Amino acid sequence: MATLTAWKFETAEGAAQAQATLQELQKEGLITIVDAALVEWESSRKKPKTRQLHDLTGAGALSGSFWGLLFGMIFFVPLLGMAIGAATGAMAGSLSDVGIDDDFIRRTRDSITPGTSALFVLSSDAVIDRVAERMPTKAELLHTNLDREQEDALREVFTAE
Numbered sequence: 001m002a003t004l005t006a007w008k009f010e011t012a013e014g015a016a017q018a019q020a021t022l023q024e025l026q027k028e029g030l031i032t033i034v035d036a037a038l039v040e041w042e043s044s045r046k047k048p049k050t051r052q053l054h055d056l057t058g059a060g061a062l063s064g065s066f067w068g069l070l071f072g073m074i075f076f077v078p079l080l081g082m083a084i085g086a087a088t089g090a091m092a093g094s095l096s097d098v099g100i101d102d103d104f105i106r107r108t109r110d111s112i113t114p115g116t117s118a119l120f121v122l123s124s125d126a127v128i129d130r131v132a133e134r135m136p137t138k139a140e141l142l143h144t145n146l147d148r149e150q151e152d153a154l155r156e157v158f159t160a161e
Helices: 014-027 064-075 086-097 102-111 128-134 148-158
Strands: 002-009 032-040 049-052 117-124 139-146
Touching: 002 014, 002 102, 014 032, 014 117, 014 128, 032 064, 049 064, 064 102, 102 139, 128 139
Parallel strands: none
Antiparallel strands: 002 117, 002 139, 032 049, 032 117
């Protein structure tokens, strides 16, 4: 079963600092990272900067359109690399179908604000308590669990060809 976690940090640099820790945790077998993305929101900016973390991902990583759609829905930022239209609506519906519901979107939107950052990780086999203990700065965990069927549906919609 995969888990989509969102780790919120109280500074715009916190998530970037946690990136190296996440790599160490993966090497130690405390988490298997399928895909990851970073959100950094400097207090002086109107919207956050986002990027997919290709150096953390393994086989089966999702396409950038998944992160673009998710971040577009959460932060109202342009959908990077995606055409806007009927396909966007269909993909947004797919997020709900795979367990990324309005409540997750709303809680994440309300939590990640200017001056903060977040690390989004699609993972499996995570020992969440141990991961939380090792974060370099205080992090608030928001997450949603995906069962195998939801994970497969997510891959079907968003896996790069």
